[in-house]
């Protein structure tokens with residue numbers, strides 16, 4: 001397939017350079033070349049972008065409302081999806097430019113925390129690839145997730161001014177700006193459109209991110225300035241820009257901050273106003289919006305955009321003069337809700353006073369919805385007591401998940417087990433009332449970024465084995481790889497590719513972390529946000545256990561292992577930061593112990609992010625997915641490892657359950673209690689007994705306080721962790737994530753890995769079967785299900 005006119009491309013690239021920087025090609029920097037290359041690509045997609053927009057106008061459209069889109073870099077992915085990545089690499093080589101160096105000039109667009117934000121980015125890409133009319137709407141934070149650095153083993157945070165050097169992947173659409181009215185001030189919302197390129201199909205969808213700015217004179221009041229009131233002259237500008245200044249860096253924890261609610265209201269209000277305006281322009285005859293629901297469906301990515309429900313009703317009531325019945329009736333037809341967590345501390349509740357600060361009308365409308373809900377329940381014969389669990393407003397607090405569930409046509413969980421738990425526990429009362437609304441949509445990840453782009457070596461080998469590239473359009477075709485399961489040439493080649501990716505990663509880690517790691521060791525990797533329920537601490541305690549075993553028996557027969565961690569802790573999450581320090585202390589202790597003889601190495605990479613992840617997943621031998629059963633809604637990193645041929649060492653949690661089912665337990669390493677077993681245990685769980693009766697556990701837990709080489713430098717972080725496991729304060733329960741309960745089983749699972757890895761071909765076979773059965777976890781499949789079953793596109 002010839003997609004590129006080489007001469008034209010080079011011509012355009014060079015003229016971009018000359019025009020943007022008034023420099024010759026020879027004199028330009030790597031960054032300038034990156035910029036010119038990006039602009040060349042933006043030019044190339046403009047026609048398709050216009051065409052896609054035109055087509056969407058007359059059809060039904062889905063709108064993905066999300067406070068986060070964790071995009072990462074765009075250059076490589078767009079080149080891949082345009083089908084020109086190899087050719088462009090080639091051209092650059094001819095020009096004596098190293099593509100890897102150019103692409104390293106791009107900062108990640110890190111407008112998200114973790115899984116939820118990255119899922120939104122995968123969905124956008126798969127939506128374009130599947131040719132769906134899918135529009136993303138979100139926030140253009142000036143500062144994305146903080147940059148992480150370690151100093152003396154402690155996490156330090158720095159700002160992430162990702163646009164400082166220029167954002168070349170969006171277009172500012174000044175003319176489509178909106179005014180957002182808060183209770184006591186107004187701001188201008190300016191859209192920045194990011195193109196979402198479908199995979200080799202000519203589709204370019206749009207991700208629209210809103211930026212907050214002052215309305216007048218660029219917010220800068222010259223009158224004030226001329227009157228020597230400098231402070232006042234800039235204050236309005238600052239106040240407006242504050243709204244989208246920074247992403248809140250917490251995941252899976254509620255934060256009841258006014259600014260956060262202002263952000264949420266800001267982007268949904270701007271989005272809905274714009275969408276309603278467009279509708280009126282295209283359907284001037286439909287004065288009462290009777291057809292609106294036929295053209296629109298809004299997917300709410302968790303509760304963060306749920307304030308869109310009262311906002312749409314407000315627009316219809318106050319601006320468009322609809323009746324309550326019509327406005328509310330319309331709202332009940334156009335929203336769908338995705339839940340991403342069952343952790344109680346993460347479920348959003350907003351105080352009515354705070355909502356009033358942001359939008360007084362939202363308070364009226366929410367109260368009216370609550371009132372009418374209770375009326376309707378009463379009419380159905382519910383007693384006061386029976387009505388209680390349904391109250392949307394209680395003690396002046398609004399349960400956002402309840403509001404979303406009541407109004408939406410669809411409520412979905414993100415993995416089979418998660419949806420079961422939603423139905424039987426978290427939203428059980430609502431499931432009883434509206435069973436037909438509940439459904440599961442197991443997450444997926446885009447195979448373009450996470451397999452084809454991240455692992456071109458494996459990709460071309462799959463092409464070779466399957467003698468076709470059809471699998472790139474339909475990942476279930478990977479199943480065809482199973483017939484090579486006992487072909488030693490294939491298994492050896494898979495090991496060879498894995499080794500090459502490990503060598504590449506080792507170089508990268510040497511460059512950025514200054515640590516040498518051995519690509520012949522087992523790369524055992526846990527990369528995800530730092531959270532107690534994800535149990536990085538369990539991993540750490542096990543490593544310490546191995547270390548003590550090795551100290552006691554230096555000739556212990558084990559294959560060398562490199563344990564790799566990557567994780568950011570929310571800046572205010574004290575215990576999570578303590579766990580980072582603890583792992584860094586263990587790393588220092590072990591890596592500097594000559595007696596260990598290279599048998600164990602521990603590396604905590606700094607500033608784990610999408611672009612780092614792309615190097616980690618393909619190089620992994622073990623995928624650590626060790627959350628307490630029932631706590632991880634789905635997980636998506638687990639799927640990225642699987643696609644790259646890495647067996648899972650994990651619990652029966654989230655989508656692990658489905659991974660085990662698809663690839664077989666014999667090709668993975670299951671351990672730990674099930675969700676049911678943990679529920680049974682709950683009230684009788686006594687971790688102190690385990691601590692006292694298992695010497696191995698006592699030894700590693702005590703290390704928190706007693707090991708000489710391990711210190712929290714007087715910060716009390718390690719005492720806090722110790723207490724959380726076996727000596728909780730203020731009537732709290734001990735070890736609420738069951739680390740000690742699962743410890744023995746985890747140790748044993750690692751032994752099975754060690755054993756299995758010695759049979760190098762046997763291990764490659766497990767990897768192969770995982771790849772062959774990873775088709776289910778393509779976000780193409782997920783987004784098709786949303787499109788067919790929820791959005792009815």
Ligand code: BZD
Pocket residue numbers: 113114115116117119250251252253254340341346414443632633634635636654
């Ligand atoms: O969403 C995650 C879940 O924890 C994962 O199990 C799941 O795979 C993904 C995608 O469905 N949730 C988050 O990432 N949540 C957040 O990042 C978040 C952010 C702000 C506020 C609350 C949660």
